[in-house]
Amino acid sequence: MEAFLNSVTKALVSIDDFLYYPVLIIVLLAAGLYFSFKTRFVQLRMFGESIRVVSEKPSKEGAISSFQALMVSTASRVGTGNIVGVSTAICLGGFGAAFWMWIIALIGGASAFIESTLAQIYKRRNPETGDSYGGPAYYIETALHNRALAVVFAVSLILTYAGGFNMLASYNLQDTFKAYGFYNPSVTPWIIGVILAILVGWCVMGGGRNIVKVTSTLVPIMGLLYVAVSLIIIVFHIKLVPAVFVQIFQQAFDFQAIFGGIAGSCMMYGIKRGLYSNEAGVGSAPNAAAAADVSHPVKQGLVQMLSVFIDTLLICTATALMCMCSGVTPTADIAGAPYVQQSISTVFGGFGPVFVTIAMVLFAFTTLLGNLYYVDNCLAFINRKMPSRAFMTFFRVLCAAVILLGAGLSMDAAWAIADILMAVMCLINLPACVALGGVAIRACKDYEKQKAEEKNPVFRAKDIGLDDSNLEYWK
Template identity: 40%
Template sequence: MGFLETIFGAIGDLTWGWSLIPILVVFGVFITLMTGFVQFQFFKRMFRVLSSKNQSGDPTSISAREALLVSVGGRVGGGNIAGVAVAITLGGPGAVFWMWVIALVGMATSLVECSLAQLYKRRQENGDFRGGPARAIIHGLGQQYKWLAIVYAVCLIASFAIGFNAFQGNTVAGAAEESLGVSRYITGALLTVISGFVVFGGIRRIAKVADVVIPVMALGYILMALVVIVMNAGDLPAVFVSIIQNAFGLEEAVGGGMGAAIAQGLRRGLFSNEAGLGSAPNVAATAHVRHPISQGITQSFSVFIDTIVICSCTAFVILLGDVYVPGAEIDGVVLTQQSLASHLGDWTRYFLTFIILLFAFSSIIYNYYLGENALSVITKSKLAINGLRVAIMGIIFLGAVAPGATAVFFFSDPAMGLLALVNLVVIMMLLPTCLRVLADFRKQLKAGVDRPVLNPDDFPDLDLDRTAWTGKVEN
């Protein structure tokens, strides 16, 4: 075990330690420039997915809004509550600014990776779609790269489906035990049963549950933060000034100054919104849409919701309060809890516990689907899929009842680092293809087509599933 920990530790150091975050940032800026600042051009269009007018005419298909909510549920998690607090504690208020910057850059990266997942998706026998970086590798780069798709799939299962679900179970059980006094065994059992009911229903049931849970989760948290912001509206300009001054070293709140702000902001922002990590494209590919770029735009909106909206809510709750002390050692969740309580009272601890439960649950079902989709690249066996479902239920329960057991999943972060590197290589190799599809989308808009449609005949050289681009669908 010690040898394995050393190996995975080295992988983690080589990825997250020094190379991956700068690469994600540089690639994000490069993609933004190559796509002509696509995230800003189509920003207004992102909100169309929320309209009921744009829903699919096929009630059995996964709509763009459902795919959006599943991905929001996956992106939004502990990082939005605890991670932001840690970033501010270690990097000062300026870390918030750099979280915003990496989100704006990441919106372009997410649009490209999710558009590629849509482009190369495959229709299944039951009518569902499967796609993602693994299938983009096989059908976009060619069968000779299938080994790379397998590496990607194994890393996705190891990091998200197995490791991160153990941590989510631990987060839920810990929050319930501390705030409500509920036994970890009770919480673990309930979470395992509820999660099992959802995941055994496949992506359609996951999407239907997300369509209900995610709006309640996100809107509840946002409304609570808005109450705090309104109550402290007079202090808001000073908070913005502090964020900007700290971001550029004009005011030093913690040791390391501007460097600490940049490092913490970028790191926590990337962990939170997952842009470029290769996870969200798996969900993006499930949506029934007219054109790949339309779902890319929708998933870009998901990054905006995660970081610009929800992470900012946490930041303002903390910075508008009097609990935060620059450089002080305090657990991230505790800082957010105490800050919220200082504004609105102790009852908010229970509210935040409830929100954490929903955040964790939404992440669990999202992480499960990522694992299922990755496994389908390796094998078509239904027995294997059901085996994964049972295994994940056991992992959730283990993580909930035995906090120390999560240390067993030390391979999660290194696996995610490899996952991200593979995904970035794929993005760059297929970026010219994505730019062609983006040009087609823009050309149709310029010609007056309000809802562009992908015509496979316009791309005869690409290995596309023609059946995936037929039928009445949404924008």
């Protein structure tokens, strides 16, 4: 049995390596650069505006605000990948991986802007509540007139978030317990998996609005505490900071070493872990973006662009610098949670591993909840309405079982499954965004024109050359 599992894991890793190089690295960078130039680097020009619009209140009482939509998408983005993913990239790829994470975030900010703006433009209205909903499946169906491809995307998202990502989050959480004496590799992962599955199952039975409330409360607290502790570690090792940055840039531009073994290089680990962490262009965040009540679609495009920066340029960087400045040598043996725990222990002693475990519990929990929020949206799309209560109960029990299964996976299998499924989503969503990108770019120009006239931008389809009869929400 063990030999069979090892063979399956090797096959998954091989598929993973091929999908990311050469396929996905070309698609990601090409799409991100294309959107960056077409929007005149909206991720830099309008960064200040993105901070301003996130605080706007919805026009309708009880509607989902820009801030709440940001928290749902950030709950999914900010997760175990910000701790374990960054650690794994540095231990297996080297310090240069941090640089390539930054590049993916900067370029990916434009992709995040385009996909979330499109989700707002082509979103739909719930006739019973008046709330809005949407995402890539909806703009693929409505704008590209391709229901079959939209369903394939929806299925890939369900498999990715209810399957691959949730299994990985469960695995990463149990990995933090290796630092404790009671950890038994044959028993402990399953115990942790059972507890996590029960907690998540109980929470999601309450439906989407409960998820919004829980995540909007936990995410800011979780992020601020983690960044604060990271800064303390960096300050205690401030003398090492210059040498760390020298190593980051030396390794990031050592192309001879990168192309000598690209699958295991700092470039590939930085791109993989950066994409897994911020999800720019994957097609997940637009599902949350479409739910926000805003006067103009570009407002949510800017908000979701900001979420990418919060995830990678703030939280992932906090983990990277904390670990690299700690003086602990990264090796393959401590890849994952152990590297982060040892790094924090250089200042906080025995409290270090405990803090990482607490942080991972919060990160994992909010990730799992945010993921299942997206899944509900795609189930409704495939069925053309929310499935029956009996089906949803069965499905959520199944999701809980998948979380349990993930706790018992090997590290290579957990990461490979998540990477492969995420790649499939990207390879559907990004070409769709390129095909429809002109619509989002015209919306951006319309937004900027109204801002220049000192107006609060309001969206009218005809102003960007669209027929509003095709836009259910904005008629």
